[in-house]
Amino acid sequence: MNPNVFLFAGEDSGDIHGEVLVSLLASQNKDDELWGVGGKRMRKAGLKALFPTESFMVMGFQDVLFNLPSLIKKFYKIRNAILKKSPKAVILIDYPEFNLLLAKSLRKKGFKGKIVQMICPTVWAWRKSRIKTLEKCFDLLLTIYPFEKELFKNSSLKVEYIGNPVAEKIANHPYLTHWNLNFELNLNQPLLSLFPGSRTKEIERNFIKQLESAKLLLDSFPDLQLAISVARPNLLTKMKQILKKSPLSKKRRKIAFIPQELSYELMRSTTAAIAKCGTVTLELALHGCPTLVTYETSFLNRFLAKYLFRLKLPHFSIANILAEKTIFPEFIRNPENPVCYANTLRPYLTQTLERQKILIECQKVKEMLKIENGKERLLKAITPFIT
Template identity: 35%
Template sequence: MGKKIWINAGETSGDLHGGKLMEAIAAIAPDTEFCGMGGQEMRAKGLDAVLRVEDLSVMGFTEVFGKLFDILKMLRKIKHELAQRKPDAVILIDAPEFNFRVAKYAYNLGIPVYYYISPKLWAWRTGRAKFIAKHVKRLFSILPFEVEFYRQFNMEIDYIGNPLVDVIDWASIDHITPEKNKIGILPGSRKKEIEALMPQFSRAASIMVQENPELEFHCIQAPGISQERLRELWTSPVPLQIHSPENRYSFMRSCLMLIAASGTVTLESALVGTPTLITYQLSKLTFFLGTKIIKVPYVGLPNLIMNREVFPELLQEDANGDVVAQRALAWINTTGKLDAIRKDLEVLRSKVGKPGAANRAAKLIIEDLSK
């Protein structure tokens, strides 16, 4: 009889990876049943979605309070469903603030917990590593530098490579050359970050077009975010073309450069090979609290992997239209600068591992459950 697996993604990037992992598990054990919390990708792969990832789209300490009632309701629902369904395993994908509670429920019910895309505890909250050591049976890491950090807590951790290597169809994009005046805008997938950054990106566009009227601005629409809302937040008279997310890697590759919200998308843009300005704005309180406990020199994944600043990080006050425009124009106007960054990104691509991350994790999970 097939195994029943509860799989929990807390955001859209986790949904993408969750879909690939479900596909890989189903290829090895076709009679596996999946239930849990996911988005479009996971539902398309046969997830019995008790909860939708689209309903949990918050970030930061203070931002969470606005949705606290909804979050607690979702957690109560998961606790109830785990007790009723008694799955053979729980797989958690990233989103530690939410998923740690799910890990505790599963552990208390005696259900083994696997963490796919291990939480970034090395960046902050290292004290919570003890929680994982107790509640999680096995961790799967997608960033090469994480393994050493987690092993000091005597955890079972496997570096499986980065699943983005599988998601990106290299053969279909590597021949694409950047278009001279095409600037890509990636304002994020969470409402709060889009509302903070989109007006600043539109101001940057106004400034950049004054110096170079031939520049064109293109935006990728994240799942669950309407074109209407993006246009409302684009306050510049400069035209903005909006594209659906389906062919986003070809889109990224075709851009001269990108201006993006910090997150998984900046690692995607690095792997695709397009120079990117990383931006982020949080509430003043969240940022203040973050500076007190975050223990890493960078926020951008490409910079953390390379252990140096490959992509500039424009955070808080620096994530404003004037600074963004100034940095973008400096790149565009410096001969050879963008080409040099693209060369650097080839090194980064070689560091993230070979294809097959989801397959390796699926094999280890199924082997573990068969013991």
């Protein structure tokens, strides 16, 4: 078996978690080759990319169907590369359906190395039967939320809660001072920030309604500033095209486009936000930023989720799931119009009781995920499986 470790992250949230892992492995095992599928964070940390994460980022059931030929082609190329190089460990991050199929296929083809899944599939939400597949195919499951390990108490699979890498990353983030000056933002005035997503399809479906909602709020608050988070540089052109078509383009107000590397500075400075459902909503909660959560999707995706997959979750954003109640209002099952979004967000822009309640609940989520020496726990859990 060769001294190499394969890692796979098929979406942006997985790249966030994978960056921590790649950095740890690179510092501890300098002779190991770290290769696989990763985004710009993992690649910067030292991963040699067979494919970039960006080529796997599809949104919803419909987009998966449309991109199926490409995904199948990549699937077999990845599987065959793993079988050829025979790494001592395969570490799969999030992206559960693809990862389960890959692990099953590797075992079927006789792969003898260790297979680790980092981030538990949402067996607590649907298809609990996947626990049996996890037991058969994986040697270790690393969970990042405190309630997940309990779900496997009767399972033979080794499960370790390692703390939440996002929470630890935020806790140790070296915030820049005066970052706002280049964007002409006054941090003594209220700031509304938009987080429309990290995929092109997400931008196309979420951004226009976020902009329309922002215009209504800018009309109501003369001193309100607007910032827009740009998750990836190649999305900026598309975002500016959509902005030109929106009513907001007619307002003579400065709009700041903030690059991903300054997203935590932006979150810490934001008065209130509108964000596409995903890891970003947890990041906003950990920064104590009142947020309205949206997820615009196609009719087909909504139909499949409701009637075929029978998703009946009480909440979708992780802050609400952890709190077991609504901290951030969600407009996902039945997306509303921009007026509704603006009216919901309006109380969060001033020192209202609604805003104070959210800040208290965000602090509770932060305490829930607080854990000492998270990186050490991760390294301790995974070292026996990569040596």
